[in-house]
Amino acid sequence: MALKATKELKVPLYGVRVMIFTTKAAGDKFLGYESIDTNYSAMVSVLTCAKGIDYIAITFRTLDDYCSETLTHECVHAAWRVLELVGIKVSVDNQEPLAYLAGWLSRQVNNFMMNHIEAQQQPKD
Numbered sequence: 243m244a245l246k247a248t249k250e251l252k253v254p255l256y257g258v259r260v261m262i263f264t265t266k267a268a269g270d271k272f273l274g275y276e277s278i279d280t281n282y283s284a285m286v287s288v289l290t291c292a293k294g295i296d297y298i299a300i301t302f303r304t305l306d307d308y309c310s311e312t313l314t315h316e317c318v319h320a321a322w323r324v325l326e327l328v329g330i331k332v333s334v335d336n337q338e339p340l341a342y343l344a345g346w347l348s349r350q351v352n353n354f355m356m357n358h359i360e361a362q363q364q365p366k367d
Contacts, residue, residue, distance in 0.1 A: 245361055248272055249354050253343070258324045259297035261289075262351055264358050269301040283307035286319040288327070298323050300351060305362055308355050317347040 247268035251260040263269035269277025278285045278301045287299045298320050302308050321343035325332055332340045 245358055247358075251347075251350055253324055254346070256324055256328045256343075258327055259295070260320060260324070260347065260350075261297060261299045262354055263299065263301040264305060264355060266301060266303050269299065273299075277301045278303060284312045284316045286316050286323060288323055296327055298327075300347075302355070305355070305359050308359065313348055313352055313355075314344075317344045317351060320344075320347055 247264045249262045251262070252258070253260060261272070263272065263277060266276075266278045273289070277287070277299065282303065284300070284302045284307060287301070288296055289299050290296050300316050300320050302312070318340070321340050322332060324343060325339055330336075330339050
């Protein structure tokens with residue numbers, strides 16, 4: 243069975259939707275336009291669907307661009323955007339929401355991406 247190239251999450255407590263695109267091609271197909279700037283290996287965007295609902299998109303250029311540094315970097319951006327959408331201000335005195343949310347997003351994104359990377363590495367019969 244083929245793996246889906248996109249995944250939608252709903253962030254607990256905040257209810258914000260987060261889309262994960264394994265590749266630029268998957269993001270472009272889903273969105274109908276360029277999902278990532280040409281010189282980035284990954285990118286976080288705030289998108290508004292036709293119903294006016296904001297959601298966060300995390301897009302990786304290719305599976306080969308995925309690594310722990312990029313995962314951490316993009317999940318901090320995504321977590322910050324989620325908190326911004328729900329009106330929570332992150333500061334030196336209010337770091338915990340960002341830390342917990344970045345950790346939760348990292349686990350979700352990593353599990354999804356690793357399934358694709360492991361499937362890609364499987365020998366083809």
